[in-house]
Amino acid sequence: MTGFARRAVAVVFVAGLIVSACAGSDDEPAAIDPKLGGEATRSATNRNAFGLPVKGLDDDQRLDFEVGDSFFNQNWVTSPASTKARDGLGPTFNAQACSSCHGLDGRGAPPIDADDTSTLGLLLRLSVPGTSPAGGPMPEPTYGDQLQDRAVPGVKPEGIVAIDWVSETGSFDDGATYELRRPKIDTSDLAHGPLGDDVMISPRLAPQVMGVGLLEAIPEASVRAAADPDDADGDGISGRINLVPDPHTGDEILGRFGWKANVGTVEGQVAGAFHGDMGITSPLFPDENCHSDDPSCVAAIGGGSPEIPQETFDRVVFYNRTLAVPAMRDFESPHVRSGAEQFGTVGCAGCHTTSQTTGPADVPMLSEQTISPFTDLLLHDMGPGLADGRPDFAASGTEWRTPPLWGLGLVPVVNGERFMMHDGRARTFEEAIMWHGGEAQAAADAFAALDADERADLIAYLEAL
Ligand code: HEC
Numbered sequence: 001m002t003g004f005a006r007r008a009v010a011v012v013f014v015a016g017l018i019v020s021a022c023a024g025s026d027d028e029p030a031a032i033d034p035k036l037g038g039e040a041t042r043s044a045t046n047r048n049a050f051g052l053p054v055k056g057l058d059d060d061q062r063l064d065f066e067v068g069d070s071f072f073n074q075n076w077v078t079s080p081a082s083t084k085a086r087d088g089l090g091p092t093f094n095a096q097a098c099s100s101c102h103g104l105d106g107r108g109a110p111p112i113d114a115d116d117t118s119t120l121g122l123l124l125r126l127s128v129p130g131t132s133p134a135g136g137p138m139p140e141p142t143y144g145d146q147l148q149d150r151a152v153p154g155v156k157p158e159g160i161v162a163i164d165w166v167s168e169t170g171s172f173d174d175g176a177t178y179e180l181r182r183p184k185i186d187t188s189d190l191a192h193g194p195l196g197d198d199v200m201i202s203p204r205l206a207p208q209v210m211g212v213g214l215l216e217a218i219p220e221a222s223v224r225a226a227a228d229p230d231d232a233d234g235d236g237i238s239g240r241i242n243l244v245p246d247p248h249t250g251d252e253i254l255g256r257f258g259w260k261a262n263v264g265t266v267e268g269q270v271a272g273a274f275h276g277d278m279g280i281t282s283p284l285f286p287d288e289n290c291h292s293d294d295p296s297c298v299a300a301i302g303g304g305s306p307e308i309p310q311e312t313f314d315r316v317v318f319y320n321r322t323l324a325v326p327a328m329r330d331f332e333s334p335h336v337r338s339g340a341e342q343f344g345t346v347g348c349a350g351c352h353t354t355s356q357t358t359g360p361a362d363v364p365m366l367s368e369q370t371i372s373p374f375t376d377l378l379l380h381d382m383g384p385g386l387a388d389g390r391p392d393f394a395a396s397g398t399e400w401r402t403p404p405l406w407g408l409g410l411v412p413v414v415n416g417e418r419f420m421m422h423d424g425r426a427r428t429f430e431e432a433i434m435w436h437g438g439e440a441q442a443a444a445d446a447f448a449a450l451d452a453d454e455r456a457d458l459i460a461y462l463e464a465l
């Protein structure tokens with residue numbers, strides 16, 4: 001046997017990352033595996049860090065990726081147009097391109113203040129009490145399930161969204177203070193009269209998109225096995241699955257994507273985005289998005305039927321699925337290593353699961369990978385401070401899906417700024433953590449009880465992801 005084995009290497013879990021430490025030598029720092037996306041990891045640290053394909057694509061797949069990339073990034077235009085490939089925008093819409101909200105495959109930013117009325121990073125989902133025939137939220141009767149604040153010429157935008165921020169301060173146990181802000185949402189210039197009195201509004205920030213192919217490849221059985229709806233293990237963290245319809249068959253499947261795990265597949269998410277965000281019909285959603293009885297909307301000229309044909313649509317789906325996850329940086333720094341340990345100790349990994357294994361997938365780099373997505377894909381009650389009060393399939397008005405944390409450290413490089421939580425209220429990691437309530441209250445309290453150096457190490461770890 002080698003010296004390696006004689007030194008009795010103990011494999012331990014620190015924050016769920018598999019690290020190997022030599023038994024008996026406390027000063028030997030634990031090692032972290034920086035390849036958060038397994039073989040689907042790339043190590044760029046520049047503005048295009050979220051935009052690289054996984055390695056190992058063959059020539060045909062490479063072409064699919066590149067064509068998908070161009071349809072993700074370029075603006076769609078109003079019909080009739082000289083370009084037949086990208087026409088059909090609207091009649092109502094929020095943005096002209098996927099990349100308007102997911103800039104460089106990254107995140108959106110919420111409005112700065114009430115005078116900033118762009119919704120390119122933050123959109124509003126709408127519903128009224130009740131359940132739709134598909135088992136989901138009941139769309140607002142006039143405006144549908146999303147407020148579209150832009151429209152083609154001759155059609156009225158549905159309304160304008162204004163957000164004001166209300167601030168409050170809090171303090172850590174050592175007396176250091178922090179500021180939290182929450183959005184106050186207002187709608188105006190509503191084209192078809194006021195929203196229903198019982199309307200429920202859920203603001204949603206555009207998240208980064210890379211890594212969704214890996215999240216899709218996590219076996220449903222693993223996600224179900226981690227669910228603990230009645231908190232049988234008594235750790236204060238339950239975790240429930242969402243169930244949503246398969247867009248092809250209508251059968252119930254596991255929800256994985258969106259802030260409430262309200263969509264089951266990347267294909268369903270992409271089709272929903274084309275339809276709801278841009279007004280582009282696809283093979284999955286062939287009808288124009290005219291929920292109002294606005295005859296000008298119904299009469300608006302479309303850009304073909306469907307407006308994005310199957311082959312192009314499939315390429316945009318493939319593009320999203322094969323965007324690689326960026327590797328960790330600074331993973332050898334002692335601060336980052338100590339932060340990884342804090343992440344486990346204060347209980348963050350109870351939901352932000354640090355190790356998952358994907359099942360078989362059509363793309364080799366997505367198949368059978370050990371990954372660190374930092375999500376259990378489950379719904380958690382996050383307390384009244386974050387509640388939108390709007391159920392979404394099985395998710396209640398206080399529940400949110402644990403978001404993946406991979407790549408979050410690079411968001412400022414890619415997008416210039418970094419806003420977090422479902423509505424972009426958090427401007428720093430401290431704020432994001434101190435908003436955690438409900439099932440995550442104990443973790444937030446444990447973070448607040450750390451000393452300043454320990455808090456800084458935990459943040460250094462998040463910055464390195
Ligand atoms: C108006 C802004 C906007 C546009 C345009 C937009 N998205 Fe999104 N995207 C969002 C928001 C908001 C979410 C979260 C949705 C939710 O919680 O229901 C999201 C979620 C996603 C996700 C799931 C990420 C995850 O981890 O759950 C993918 C994939 C995605 N979008 C792809 C696309 C594609 C492809 C397009 C273009 C066809 C597109 N988006 C256009 C705002 C946008």
Ligand code: HEC
Nearest residue numbers: 348351380386400401402403420421422432439440443447
């Ligand atoms: C009970 C489950 C749970 C625990 C424990 C938990 N989180 Fe979260 N975390 C969530 C959920 C759910 C959200 C999304 C909430 C929202 O958007 O309103 C979230 C959001 C975040 C975000 C923002 C991510 C984004 O994409 O905007 C960060 C950063 C984060 N958590 C870090 C932590 C850290 C650090 C800890 C430990 C101190 C922790 N979380 C503990 C469930 C949890």
